[in-house]
Amino acid sequence: MGLVPWYDGRDGMYGWIWRHLPGNTWVRALISLVLVVAVVYVLFQYVFPWAEPLLPFNDVTVDNQ
Amino acid sequence: MRVIVRTLSELCITVGSVIVLFVVYVLFWTGVRADDVMDDQIDLLRKEWSKPRPPADGTSASPARPAPYAKGKPFAIMYIPRLGFTWNKPVLEGTGTGTLKKGLGHYAETAQLGQKGNFAVAGHRRTYGDPFKDFPQLRRGDAVVLTDGTTWFTYRIDKGPYKTVPSDIEVIDPVPRTSGYTRSGRYLTLTTCEPEWGHSHRLIVWAHLDSTQPVEAGKPEALRR
Numbered sequence: 001m002g003l004v005p006w007y008d009g010r011d012g013m014y015g016w017i018w019r020h021l022p023g024n025t026w027v028r029a030l031i032s033l034v035l036v037v038a039v040v041y042v043l044f045q046y047v048f049p050w051a052e053p054l055l056p057f058n059d060v061t062v063d064n065q
Numbered sequence: 066m067r068v069i070v071r072t073l074s075e076l077c078i079t080v081g082s083v084i085v086l087f088v089v090y091v092l093f094w095t096g097v098r099a100d101d102v103m104d105d106q107i108d109l110l111r112k113e114w115s116k117p118r119p120p121a122d123g124t125s126a127s128p129a130r131p132a133p134y135a136k137g138k139p140f141a142i143m144y145i146p147r148l149g150f151t152w153n154k155p156v157l158e159g160t161g162t163g164t165l166k167k168g169l170g171h172y173a174e175t176a177q178l179g180q181k182g183n184f185a186v187a188g189h190r191r192t193y194g195d196p197f198k199d200f201p202q203l204r205r206g207d208a209v210v211l212t213d214g215t216t217w218f219t220y221r222i223d224k225g226p227y228k229t230v231p232s233d234i235e236v237i238d239p240v241p242r243t244s245g246y247t248r249s250g251r252y253l254t255l256t257t258c259e260p261e262w263g264h265s266h267r268l269i270v271w272a273h274l275d276s277t278q279p280v281e282a283g284k285p286e287a288l289r290r
Contacts, residue, residue, distance in 0.1 A: 056262070059258055062234050
């Protein structure tokens with residue numbers, strides 16, 4: 001397991017994460033999947049609901065409240 | 066050099082994935098969530114309405130002024146047969162962003178349902194269940210039916226869809242300018258955005274109160290098939 005920073009590694013950010021996950025390939029794949037699901041959850045639950053009102057689809061009133 | 070290219074390409078992949086996910090969220094997920102939430106709001110109303118009401122005693126028999134609506138809470142269900150026979154949406158008090166995610170929003174400063182003045186309601190054209198997607202299909206004579214649990218209110222559309230600019234707040238006046246109404250009456254105004262995915266204009270329809278009947282009398286003519 002290399003301890004070089006991700007920007008110095010040979011396979012970029014995702015490769016760096018992969019190399020720092022414990023276990024064999026299957027365990028790593030499983031953990032990666034969990035990480036992806038967690039990121040998607042955070043995006044859908046917190047980030048997108050915050051970002052969506054900044055787009056124009058919400059302006060349906062004439063007094064802009 | 067290789068590090069820069071690699072970093073840049075990973076960044077592009079990441080940003081691209083997030084954008085794709087965001088499109089999925091806006092087009093699909095908001096609708097799924099909104100349908101759930103709107104059904105919940107309608108269930109809430111039905112539950113409330115099925116509760117036994119306190120019998121009207123002699124002192125408060127005159128229904129002069131109904132109680133003000135609670136902000137952000139549903140108080141009525143709207144039916145528009147032109148938008149689909151199964152089309153029904155809860156109407157909530159207020160037009161805040163959070164309120165409009167749960168249903169249609171009643172402009173707080175406008176008249177109450179069935180009262181003298183202008184009962185004005187805003188709704189999403191797109192996203193959050195697309196309640197007013199087919200807004201341009203509304204025509205003169207179409208029924209807009211609402212119920213508050215005790216009474217059915219049938220409004221008939223007189224004019225619309227009328228395209229205007231977002232700052233044109235006169236369209237929700239008690240006697241809306243450019244609507245063709247000249248005297249005070251019991252009116253209804255619906256507003257949504259135009260174009261479908263934009264925010265440069267608004268679409269408006271106006272209606273007048275055509276008839277009312279108690280819920281005990283069954284569904285109004287316009288909702289019968």
